[in-house]
Amino acid sequence: MFDIIRKSLKTGIVTAKYPQSPAEVSSQARGRPEIDFAHWKDARPAVAACATGALAFTDEGRERTVTFDLAKCTFCGLCAESAAAIRMTRQYELAARRREDLKMVARYELAAEGAQSKLLSLSGPNGCASEPIDSPHGCDPRRRGPSPGYAIGASANEEARTASLESVGTQLNERVSQVLGRSLHIREVDAGSCNGCEVEIVGLNSPVYDLERFGIHFVASPRHADMLLVTGPVSRNMELALRKTYNAMPEPRLVVAVGACGCSGGIFGRNYATLGGVDKVLPVDIYIPGCPPNPCALLQGILLAIGKLYSRA
Amino acid sequence: MLPGLEPIVSDLTERFRAHVNGVRLERANEVYLDADVEAVPGVCARLYRNWNGRLVSLFADDARQESAMFHLYYVFGLDAAHGFIVLRVPVAPGQARFTSLSNAVPAANWQEREIQDLFGLKLEGHPNPRRCALHDDWPEVYPLRKDFPLCAALPPFQGERHKFRNVEGEGVFQVPVGPVHAGIIEPGHFLFSVAGEPVLYLQIRLFYTHKGTEKLFENIPVAHGVRLAESISGDSSFAHATAFCHAIERAANVQAPPRARALRTICLELERLYNHIADIGAIATDVAFAVANAHAMRLKERVLRLNEMLTGNRLLRGMACLGGVRFDWEADQIGALKAFTGELRPEFDSLVQLIQASSSTRDRLETTGILTPETARDLGVVGIAGRASGFDHDLRRDFPHAAYDRARFLVPVYRQGDVLRRMQVRIDEVGESLGIMDQIIQGLPPGGIATPLPPLPPNAVALGYVEGWRGEIFHWIRTGGGDRLARCKVKDPSLQNWPALSEAILGNIVPDFPVVNKSFNLSYSGTDR
């Protein structure tokens, strides 16, 4: 007994300060890729390198349409290795309320060799690089560390993000108590994941992320749950169980799709055994991209979802 | 051919002269015997009984396009000879049937049924030929036949109608659990038959997470297969991806450069570390020792952060690539790794002390969930569970891959086969892991980190293998034309080990099931694919 207490005292507090301050992410971490469309000459190598189909393009005459779907991306960084105009950032707070918010479509006119292509239109999530990237960053290990303008919290955009997140964090207890009587209960369902997402979701309960300090708990039964946290591309064999779990929940209820597979089917997509994402089966309130999303990315998504529940109630 | 394999191969070719049509030496430790289907029971029994061979993988391949035949492959591991003998037999599409081995080699049970489900080759003489990989509501489709399209649209799932076996008697009742469980774990269904507290019989229904992975491998470029392999079982991302790369490299006749093999070894050990530490914590939680788990989770988080610092991803994803690894490490990264192993050792020891000082914890773990060495051998149980039940085996030592031939380490083996020993194997292995990492860092070879791959020859076959943290992982591939595979068979150790859980739980009480299950910690996704 005394040994246990002594060890606890010796260890001290290990809980991460997130979301009050940005999460500790290694300088090597790969978050979402960023594309400099204007300087992207040949899209083919990067699209061929992408195993998930997150990157795709079609050419019509001199006009190229590129789509980048964050919901499918696993942040592997292979596209950035094959195209100088793509670089990996460390951004991981990517949760979105709508599936469309994760899709980016760029149309541009291909220019002759040496000249800059003309961007005709760009739609999709904000924060995408439209300014030129001077040199490739990619995954080249010799060019490590935050490059100017892209590091977390460095750009104005990022600062606004962190600030807003912080306020979300401070408002959190208030909202949770107003809507749910001080606590949010989550039921996790694995609808065919590879268990990578589970490795990180379990981490939310660790003393490092300590979800319970926000009044958020994982519960054993959907009947006690306000939120369904779903991973996996939804295998054919899990569809019914997923529906039944959802139907057992009381209103108001939220559904959060976790990971590339949950958001879009990921590398599995839709095939004879998978349905291609949680929103093929249930109405999804929040999408959390990542493969797997790290615990802070999960936390951000959950906090965003609570905001949504608040506005709905 | 490895000298150890020679007497075995000549014994088999002599004895089964009438049925063995050819011997192909694909690699020094990988020999193929082409035989008639009649030879299967005899050859397998001979390998199993006389040569101490283990059936490590059993699968089918639709080669109707190339040779108008299905092929069955029986892969035997000969641990003492450090080699594999692969028996290949043709099955004519007109007589799509094969004889079960399960009565003689119980390890064949699930794998044979999987072939029946996915290829439509009918099993004869199997003690329990019910569906396994495809649930009972699936229409009559055979997904791994070449004429079945990857994206075939099937009618929606109407619910599992599995015919569980009836267990009857006074006071006997059934406790169904799953597929959605109470904790944050993967889906599967367990049906307990109990009389009072003790479990009389446990039926396990899996394949809820079947994702068509093996079919998908045949439909994507080979390089993309590495990323798919990372998603077979998330907690073994690097091990599966490396086993896949190993198979492709063997087919292409190239070897990853020494530095890449060293980095692979370290990554494999990091994967082992975070999983073993997490499991030790989880076993403690399941007997209500939450403080130990909190410390374990804290240490696991440190490993995950180190993973990210070394490879850009907390689960080591993106690190593996064909011919080697993708990222080299600089001096500061290697320094951090060194410092880490130094810091983790005392931290981990103190966690172990905490657990071992708790007599009530020991009381719950000792003699709980016993898997006897005899049962383990019959079921072909491998990995941690095998070593806790007397099976002295580890691919890292017996079939050295990556850079394991350059490290000295011990393979812990216990005979009691209870939860405590499965935890003890993990504890011992964490220590060995740190030792392996130190040795590899010490002698980290310079040079490149990836060998460029030549174009793959068509119709080449190769077996890739890795000792993952859970146990041995095999990827067997046959190349197709161009940049495609004709077949990729994935064998996760979980598939082999699940039936052992049904044995280990017998006579234990239902409330002990979580801790027994956790002590095996098998991958549902790796099994179901």
Ligand code: SF4
């Ligand atoms: S980082 Fe994303 S977009 Fe780029 S190749 Fe990987 S999965 Fe595709």
